[in-house]
Amino acid sequence: MAARNVLRATHISKSFHDPINIPVLKNISLTIDQGEFVSITGKSGCGKSTLLYILSTMDTDYEGELVIDGSVMKGKTERELARVRNEKIGFVFQFHYLLNEFTVLENVMLPGLKLASSSEEHIRARAMELLRLLDIHATSSKKARQLSGGEKQRVAIARALINRPAIILCDEPTGNLDKTNSESVFNIFNQLTTEHHQALLVVTHDQEFAKRTHRIIEMEDGRIVSSATPPEKKSLDTAHL
Amino acid sequence: MNFKLIMRIARSLLLARWRQTSVAAAGVTFGITMFIALLSFMMGLNEMLDDMILSRTPHIRLYNEVRPNAHQPINSSKSFSKSYNFIRSVKPGSSRQEIYNSRAVLQTLRRDPRIKGVAPKITAQVFFNDGPVDITGVITGIDVAEEDKVFRFNEYIVEGKPSDLNDVSNSIILGKSLAHKLLAQVGDVVYVTTAQRHAFSLKIVGIYQSGIEELDKVQSYTSLATAQKIWNQPGDYITDIHIRLHDLKKSAQLSTEFSALFNTDAEDILTSNSQFETGSFIRSLISYAVGVTLLVVAGFGIYNILNMLIYEKMDSIAILKATGFAGRDVNRIFMTIALSIGLVGGSLGLIFGFLLSYGIDHIPFNTASLPTLKTYPVSYNPAFYCIGASFSLITTYLSGWAPARKASKIDPVVIIRGK
Numbered sequence: 087m088a089a090r091n092v093l094r095a096t097h098i099s100k101s102f103h104d105p106i107n108i109p110v111l112k113n114i115s116l117t118i119d120q121g122e123f124v125s126i127t128g129k130s131g132c133g134k135s136t137l138l139y140i141l142s143t144m145d146t147d148y149e150g151e152l153v154i155d156g157s158v159m160k161g162k163t164e165r166e167l168a169r170v171r172n173e174k175i176g177f178v179f180q181f182h183y184l185l186n187e188f189t190v191l192e193n194v195m196l197p198g199l200k201l202a203s204s205s206e207e208h209i210r211a212r213a214m215e216l217l218r219l220l221d222i223h224a225t226s227s228k229k230a231r232q233l234s235g236g237e238k239q240r241v242a243i244a245r246a247l248i249n250r251p252a253i254i255l256c257d258e259p260t261g262n263l264d265k266t267n268s269e270s271v272f273n274i275f276n277q278l279t280t281e282h283h284q285a286l287l288v289v290t291h292d293q294e295f296a297k298r299t300h301r302i303i304e305m306e307d308g309r310i311v312s313s314a315t316p317p318e319k320k321s322l323d324t325a326h327l
Numbered sequence: 328m329n330f331k332l333i334m335r336i337a338r339s340l341l342l343a344r345w346r347q348t349s350v351a352a353a354g355v356t357f358g359i360t361m362f363i364a365l366l367s368f369m370m371g372l373n374e375m376l377d378d379m380i381l382s383r384t385p386h387i388r389l390y391n392e393v394r395p396n397a398h399q400p401i402n403s404s405k406s407f408s409k410s411y412n413f414i415r416s417v418k419p420g421s422s423r424q425e426i427y428n429s430r431a432v433l434q435t436l437r438r439d440p441r442i443k444g445v446a447p448k449i450t451a452q453v454f455f456n457d458g459p460v461d462i463t464g465v466i467t468g469i470d471v472a473e474e475d476k477v478f479r480f481n482e483y484i485v486e487g488k489p490s491d492l493n494d495v496s497n498s499i500i501l502g503k504s505l506a507h508k509l510l511a512q513v514g515d516v517v518y519v520t521t522a523q524r525h526a527f528s529l530k531i532v533g534i535y536q537s538g539i540e541e542l543d544k545v546q547s548y549t550s551l552a553t554a555q556k557i558w559n560q561p562g563d564y565i566t567d568i569h570i571r572l573h574d575l576k577k578s579a580q581l582s583t584e585f586s587a588l589f590n591t592d593a594e595d596i597l598t599s600n601s602q603f604e605t606g607s608f609i610r611s612l613i614s615y616a617v618g619v620t621l622l623v624v625a626g627f628g629i630y631n632i633l634n635m636l637i638y639e640k641m642d643s644i645a646i647l648k649a650t651g652f653a654g655r656d657v658n659r660i661f662m663t664i665a666l667s668i669g670l671v672g673g674s675l676g677l678i679f680g681f682l683l684s685y686g687i688d689h690i691p692f693n694t695a696s697l698p699t700l701k702t703y704p705v706s707y708n709p710a711f712y713c714i715g716a717s718f719s720l721i722t723t724y725l726s727g728w729a730p731a732r733k734a735s736k737i738d739p740v741v742i743i744r745g746k
Binding site for chain 2: 145164165168183185188199249
């Protein structure tokens with residue numbers, strides 16, 4: 087099966103202009119296919135988060151071309167970009183960023199209600215299904231602030247999935263979690279890619295986590311220095327087979 | 328689009344900070360309450376004062392001024408027709424004060440659709456004889472029924488029955504202060520002397536109090552027939568016609584028209600009482616200024632609360648934006664918050680404003696000069712409520728505008744990375 091290309095960045099460069107021009111990203115090109123689980127690693131300040139925010143369409147101050155699910159991002163208005171984020175991209179952040187005023191279920195439903203491509207009942211049913219998939223459906227009527235860190239992160243993942251995005255972008259998704267919860271998040275991601283053909287791009291400095299993804303992109307000083315399938319992953323895959 | 332969702336988010340944010348938002352709403356409520364109460368009270372006062380003066384003042388008065396004849400004999404002389412003639416110390420001739428052809432004039436006026444009421448009068452100076460002292464006064468002959476219809480005459484009778492003027496011959500109603508000066512009571516007889524030295528005795532059937540001391544000291548009323556008898560005049564003799572219009576603002580225009588049509592002098596209320604307009608205007612201006620000030624202060628309250636809310640909810644705004652809410656949606660969420668504060672605070676303010684003015688309306692207020700007034704005057708003009716409602720929405724809109732704009736401009740990357 088020829089995998090569909092969900093994200094393609096070509097010759098992305100970015101500089102901070104304050105007070106002098108400091109290049110932070112230099113000529114970065116990468117593509118992510120459907121069902122691919124990609125991690126970006128590198129030292130603090132190598133530009134990996136900056137790259138993620140450009141890929142997420144929230145940062146529009148860059149040079150180069152970004153194509154998400156077949157459409158070019160350059161030149162889109164703020165509203166159009168918001169629509170792209172709503173429809174095509176799911177986010178999982180290090181700090182879970184749930185809306186504390188809402189229940190877990192409402193948090194998951196919000197992007198769906200915003201997109202409004204189906205009825206509220208339909209969205210509610212899908213949200214419940216996702217919560218069940220992530221094994222947190224028991225908390226659905228709790229307020230977001232009452233959850234533990236691991237639960238919050240799983241709610242955030244459910245929220246990212248609600249609109250069936252082309253790609254999920256994660257910024258240090260396990261950075262704030264303990265070993266058990268990190269493991270469970272990784273397992274969820276793995277399951278999403280293998281069973282649901284979900285494309286995932288994870289920025290992390292957790293080497294253990296990165297080594298188990300399909301592809302590691304290593305960045306240094308605003309450049310991609312290597313992009314390869316980790317040897318452990320290969321052996322792990324064979325071990326599974 | 329998505330209005331329901333925006334409402335829902337706005338409501339959750341509002342409820343999350345309900346204590347602060349209710350303080351903000353209370354500010355608006357207070358502003359609107361005071362605005363309504365102040366304006367109702369002020370306008371009630373205005374209307375009462377206007378009523379006091381204007382309801383007793385004719386919109387147009389038709390009369391004949393005593394003045395020298397404009398057509399002096401020298402102007403008719405052919406030998407001086409090309410000259411400009413100066414005559415010094417011209418005296419008025421035996422010009423009559425009565426309105427000519429009064430029956431026909433009254434008939435025409437009563438048929439005019441622009442006129443609400445017409446009251447014929449005979450006004451003349453008299454002396455009230457009180458022992459050796461003569462007190463100057465004015466007797467006005469009136470048609471009691473017409474006078475009441477046009478000027479609500481009966482409301483100002485504090486003692487006796489106004490209809491007795493017609494029923495009792497040679498009767499008189501005295502101004503309260505005048506009666507006091509004469510030590511006269513209802514049932515007594517007073518003696519009057521006209522300028523032509525005719526003496527008359529008149530029976531007091533009532534006491535009149537206008538609330539204007541100057542007037543009550545000299546004014547007395549009698550029927551038209553008695554007045555005609557006192558001045559020894561025929562039954563169609565009248566000296567003044569007082570006209571009340573449907574529209575006060577037309578008085579100047581109609582006054583000119585009637586003056587030309589009936590060949591009399593005419594005086595209109597706007598010219599003779601322009602100071603009342605000015606007084607009313609300034610009083611309402613002050614009330615509006617105070618009301619608007621209160622609302623502006625409330626507006627700053629809302630501005631502060633929203634700003635605080637935005638700083639507190641930075642993360643939420645960032646996440647909303649990251650998950651696909653555009654700046655415009657965020658703007659709408661905060662505008663909805665601001666406007667709901669305005670709407671709730673404003674509606675409560677209207678209710679409390681009404682209750683407060685209703686309360687003021689029931690505080691006893693007795694003053695000797697205003698016999699008809701028992702409580703503080705309050706006006707329940709619906710226009711105040713409309714103005715109050717729109718002001719509350721406009722101020723909350725304006726005070727929400729800047730914070731909402733700021734919220735919509737928040738860059739989610741800065742918030743998310745800043746953690």
